[in-house]
Amino acid sequence: xxxxxxxxxxxxxxxxxxxxxxxxxxxxxxxxxxxxxxxxxxxxxxxxxxxxxxxxxxxxxxxxxxxxxxxxxxxxxxxxxxxxxxxxxxxxxxxxxxxxxxxxxxxxxxxxxxxxxxxxxxxxxxxxxxxxxxxxxxxxxxxx
Amino acid sequence: xxxxxxxxxxxxxxxxxxxxxxxxxxxxxxxxxxxxxxxxxxxxxxxxxxxxxxxxxxxxxxxxxxxxxxxxxxxxxxxxxxxxxxxxxxxxxxxxxxxxxxxxx
Numbered sequence: 001x002x003x004x005x006x007x008x009x010x011x012x013x014x015x016x017x018x019x020x021x022x023x024x025x026x027x028x029x030x031x032x033x034x035x036x037x038x039x040x041x042x043x044x045x046x047x048x049x050x051x052x053x054x055x056x057x058x059x060x061x062x063x064x065x066x067x068x069x070x071x072x073x074x075x076x077x078x079x080x081x082x083x084x085x086x087x088x089x090x091x092x093x094x095x096x097x098x099x100x101x102x103x104x105x106x107x108x109x110x111x112x113x114x115x116x117x118x119x120x121x122x123x124x125x126x127x128x129x130x131x132x133x134x135x136x137x138x139x140x141x142x143x144x
Numbered sequence: 145x146x147x148x149x150x151x152x153x154x155x156x157x158x159x160x161x162x163x164x165x166x167x168x169x170x171x172x173x174x175x176x177x178x179x180x181x182x183x184x185x186x187x188x189x190x191x192x193x194x195x196x197x198x199x200x201x202x203x204x205x206x207x208x209x210x211x212x213x214x215x216x217x218x219x220x221x222x223x224x225x226x227x228x229x230x231x232x233x234x235x236x237x238x239x240x241x242x243x244x245x246x247x248x249x
Contacts, residue, residue, distance in 0.1 A: 015167035022165075022197070040197075040228045047199040051166045106173065106204035107166075110236055114200050117235055 002073035005031065009067045013058040013083065021050045021067055021081075028069050029077065034140050041118035042077060042138060048111040049081040049134045055102055057085025057132055075140040079119075084131035091124050147175045154186035157223070163197035169205045176209055184216050189245075193224040202229070203236040210242055221245055 009024045011017040022043045029039060046067070053065045063084055070078040088094045095116075100109035116122050119136040126132040146168055148159045158176050162168070180188065190206065192198070210220045222244045225233060233239060 015165075018165045018167050019163060037228065043197065044199050044232065047165055047197075051199065051201065055166060105166075106169070106201075106208045108200045108203040108207060108236060110200040110203055113235055114232065117231075 001070075001076075001078070003070050004073060005071045007069050009069075011065050011067070013054050013063050013065055013085070015051075015054050017065070018047055018050050018054065021046050021065075024067065025069055025079070028071075032071055032075060032077070032140055038138070038140050042079070045115045045118045045136055045138075046079060046081070048114050049079075049136070052111050052134070053081065053083035053085065053132065055105065055107060056088070057083035059086060059102075061085065075142065077138045077140065079136045079138075080133060082131065082133040087128040087130050088124070088126040088132055089128050091126050095124065147172050149176070149179050151179075151183060151185060155189075156183065156185040156187065157189045157191055159191045159194060161194045164195055164202040164205060165197070165199055166201045169201040173205055173208060177212060180209070180212055180216060180218070184218065185213070186218050187221060188213055188218060189221040189223045191223040192226070192229055195226070195229060198229050198232055200232070200236070202232065203238060206238055206242060219243075223247060 007028045011020060025046045026043060050065060066082045068080040072078055093099055095112040097113045098109040100107040115136060119138045121137045123135040146161055150157050160172060206222060213220050220242055222242050224246055
């Protein structure tokens, strides 16, 4: 993959940084001139991934969340969000719609469903006790 | 303030403002719940006209208020979600249990 531009953003796992991450990805994407819908989709997917890291990855601790956003040749957006928190024991189960381990916080269990629906591909790597990495890709349409 | 609630004759409208994510959903939730418990409205409409962003935290917010107001004998309505928010609502299937209405063009 040919990288045209890249930004790396490191933030502490504070819930206020859910909106900071959205702002960073929005600013970066301006150069690619996405449609309003494409920008909304990516902002939402990023918000879900960062929220997962805050709420689940660092459930009983604080830590660092790393976000990498790349603009690739062919108007493709690559987003990696990584935490070094508790990890997910069963990724397949966690990706089932409506599955949540935090119902008391009114988590709907739809985070991964939204990431999947709003991007072209979603890959989740996780190891118990070591953390979780979410990689999403979305190709932007050409528009005149 | 993220939410502004007006009520008349048992019918209430909670106008939500700004963005709904995990960080700020808690404040909105607490404010609406205090109102529901104190006033027991027959109907509460959550108005999304002024919401510029919502992720799945908004679904949790709607579901939680739906449960509380149902327990109090009232009903919940979701008003005026923008097109983009409708897509998030659609993924959740929430329109099967909560009425979604538009009263603004």
